[in-house]
Amino acid sequence: MKGTELGKATGFCAKSANIWQVVGWILTIFKIVIPIILIVLGMIDLGKAVVASKDDEIKKSMKSLMFRAIAAVAIFFVPTIVGLIMGIVSGFNNDTNGVEKDFNICRACLVNPSKGKCASAATSANNADAQ
Numbered sequence: 001m002k003g004t005e006l007g008k009a010t011g012f013c014a015k016s017a018n019i020w021q022v023v024g025w026i027l028t029i030f031k032i033v034i035p036i037i038l039i040v041l042g043m044i045d046l047g048k049a050v051v052a053s054k055d056d057e058i059k060k061s062m063k064s065l066m067f068r069a070i071a072a073v074a075i076f077f078v079p080t081i082v083g084l085i086m087g088i089v090s091g092f093n094n095d096t097n098g099v100e101k102d103f104n105i106c107r108a109c110l111v112n113p114s115k116g117k118c119a120s121a122a123t124s125a126n127n128a129d130a131q
Helices: 017-052 055-091 099-111 116-130
Strands: none
Touching (some): 017 055
């Protein structure tokens, strides 16, 4: 893997920044949509149980709603935990050949796909390939 040439990142993460950005968008969408779906489904189940006026069904639905809410919170924090782990891993690298800079491009694209850092990394990688 190459380092940097004239300030342009040319490593694996820089060359595949567009892919990492798409994966980052997918994680962001899942982070928002899946918890909402889980909570809405739990509320629908609870509503059905309340309308049926059966105590056993209400208790079962409350328990199900609680587990779905916990799962929703856990799913919401998965991308944050991935970003934290990637930050810890990048802290162990003392390489001066640009590997850490390249790894930070992957991290930026996964954690913050809408930020300009990922887009600028992809642009600089494409410009370096064209030369």
